[in-house]
Amino acid sequence: MLQEYSLTASSLKCLELENCPNQTSFDVQKKLELLQSEKTNFIANLFAIYLKRPIVSVAASGLLVFAIIFSSLNSNRIAHTYSNKQIAEADFQIKKSFAQIGKILKSTTNTIEKLVLKENLGKNLNEGFGLVNNLLGENKNEKTN
Numbered sequence: 001m002l003q004e005y006s007l008t009a010s011s012l013k014c015l016e017l018e019n020c021p022n023q024t025s026f027d028v029q030k031k032l033e034l035l036q037s038e039k040t041n042f043i044a045n046l047f048a049i050y051l052k053r054p055i056v057s058v059a060a061s062g063l064l065v066f067a068i069i070f071s072s073l074n075s076n077r078i079a080h081t082y083s084n085k086q087i088a089e090a091d092f093q094i095k096k097s098f099a100q101i102g103k104i105l106k107s108t109t110n111t112i113e114k115l116v117l118k119e120n121l122g123k124n125l126n127e128g129f130g131l132v133n134n135l136l137g138e139n140k141n142e143k144t145n
Helices: 004-012 021-037 043-051 054-077 084-144
Strands: none
Touching: 004 054
16 A cells, blocks of 8 residues: 555656646645635634624624623622621521531541441451462462472
């Protein structure tokens, strides 16, 4: 296959422009021009729309400026005022919820340490180590005999 490719490539290199059919060279040039024209980017398309439709672009720009100004003016009006009683109640609720989370995490830690690690995992590891020791012990006994 490599030899076929080499022969085809060498025969194509030997062709002069006059031997190449005109229609083929025109088709290739058209395809290359289409590929070059399709490579426009998003910013260029956006700029083209902005220039081609000035009424729409001015309306969109005005709407964008209005939205920015309105949001900046509106954000200054939002102010929360809480009483000392509300703040103290919220503080108490947070402390209570953190205490409950702490209890849950502590009981989970104890459960994992006692049940999972010591009983289930420990038994399996001990059995596995026992098997390995037995196998190694048998191999040592075979070598000494």
